[in-house]
Amino acid sequence: MSDLQLSEPLARRRFLVRVVAAVHAAIGGALAFVLGTAAVAPGFERRRATWIRAGAIDRLREHEPVPVTLRVARQDGYAQVVDRRVVYLVRTGERTVRALESTCTHLGCRTSYDRERRLIQCPCHGGRFDAQGQVVAGPPPAPLPALPTRVEGDDVLVEL
């Protein structure tokens, strides 16, 4: 008899504890989903590429990288920013141009072109690339990435 009296409220208590835990978990879960989405989602945004006019093809000499600064206006969350990106344009034929990123693939320093040595050089750790962006010396683990290009009339367009 005394066992029964004890066990019933205990069973009820256990049930109530579960109900309380479940409801709080549901409220917390709903909040976590809404807030988590809003907090995390922008981290997975990818930037959209656009074709940018980079200059006239006539000004380029074959196999000689020419650095050009491109302005890319884009939406940065709620702000508008203009990115300045430096790329090398390398004429590879009559109507063909290659565009290379100017950021060293080693640790992200800005490279520059040495006309006398005909090499793209990184000032940080001595990385060197040839006019095609291939590594010729130093620590860079990969060639300079090429960007999609096309030629329209006299203009070279680069996709950034």
Added chain:
Amino acid sequence: MKAFDRARDWLDARTGYRALVRHALDEPLPPGTGWAFTSGSILTLLLAVQFLTGVVLAMYYVPSPALAYDSVRFVMDALPLGWLVRGLHVWGASFLVVAAGIHLLRVFLFGSFKAPREVTWLTGVLLLLLILAFSLSGYLLPWDQKAYWATTVTLNIAASTPLVGDLLAAVLRGGAELGALTLGRWYAAHVLLLPAAIVVFVVAHILLLRRHGVSGPITPVDGPVVRFFPWHVVKDTVMMAAVFALLLTFALLWPAHLDEIADPADATYVPRPEWYFLALFELLKYFPGPLEPIGTLLVPGLIVGFLLAVPFLDRGGERRPWHRRRLPVAAAMAAVVGGVAHMTVLGLLDTPARYDPDAWGPRSIAGLALLQQPDLGCRGCHVAGGPASDLSLTRVTRDEEWLLHHMADPVALAPGVRTEADPAPRPLLSRLQAQAVVAYLRRVRAGAAPPEVSDEDRLAATAFATSCVGCHRVAGEGGQIGPDLTTVGRRRTLDALARIIRDPTTEYGDTMMPAFGERLTPQQVEALASYLARLR
């Protein structure tokens, strides 16, 4: 599982946390403590929701007039579920005010504030004031029209304080004008000072509650003592779930509103505070001129003073609110609650009808039509990689006059673009066209999605924006020399409208309005009349 238990034992041996949890949960409650005693838990939940949604909003918000509006607009339009986070925060503020009011009335009716619980009541009244301070500082932050104008009114109310009014307003404003410095200090108050204060007072409130115990039912009930956990917590939990579901429903069904960006030059906007300040707002109408401090300070001050004094006016052990010993204070409380409710209702009834803020007037439609023209001169510079950002990215950040000058002579405002061969300004758009483009850009910045417009309406809108808009107004855009045409379709038939546009003297005899039969093509007149006839 064993390892988990061992870790908990280890932690308990060093912190004694189990005893703390047991102390928190095992509180004995007087028998008969029922559903009425869940209002405090509801407030705790709502405060937690405000805190958590506030943290996410603060990730994106920028307290600067240049970006505040756009950052909130970004949360509303671009951030996944951002609109819902803001909806929960905005509705949560209203829910908090209501829940705090209900909690206060519950405590009053049950006589739960009676000795020795006077200080618990005092901390509660201060918490209510803190919640109102949160609301007041919060709705300046989006920097939209409502934010700007409601805050202007608040600052002027502060300035009406006798003796120290100007000083007080200057401190609240932080500068000569309502602007960047005001926004900064209200933001700091909203996200740093007030949360810290509310945490201190909530902790004090709960510690005092534990010190004196829950007051329980008005007339003591016989029976065994109830443990707080889980016997009362389950009631709290059910109520919290119901309120949370209601809050979520409100936030989902009626997303938080964001007006157009604050415009100190706009005389058409009628400022209205949030509903919980409407009673105060309404009160000011009854105390004009030198009597104003009565409405701005004396009456609100007396109400707060009364609330603080309640436990000292309504003394003695009697808890039944209908008992004659409690009657005077209960009547005063009823007068306060009734008065606030009455003034709030008057304020709600008095809300002026405004045109639908999401409606597109003909001027902005004309601007949209102009910007869609393929040979638009703006694209000479506003292209990807060009000297100015692409039109799809361009956002109105300058005032209207600057923009109109820019469109009349774009080169003058873009140094270095004008060549020696081309020294003369070449207006890209007429002034009226430029105004239409500005109207369009402002609508877009205010978050309105461009509507689907038929070719005929496009023609009508363009004709309106270049011929009629100087004198007539539709949906808040345009001049005021002639009648407002926002609902002209109710007054005039299609035929009458076409006739008036061609030659107004047929209808009015003597009128300032010129005849447009010669100036517009028959197609334009027809499209315009058909468009206007549909404005109802």
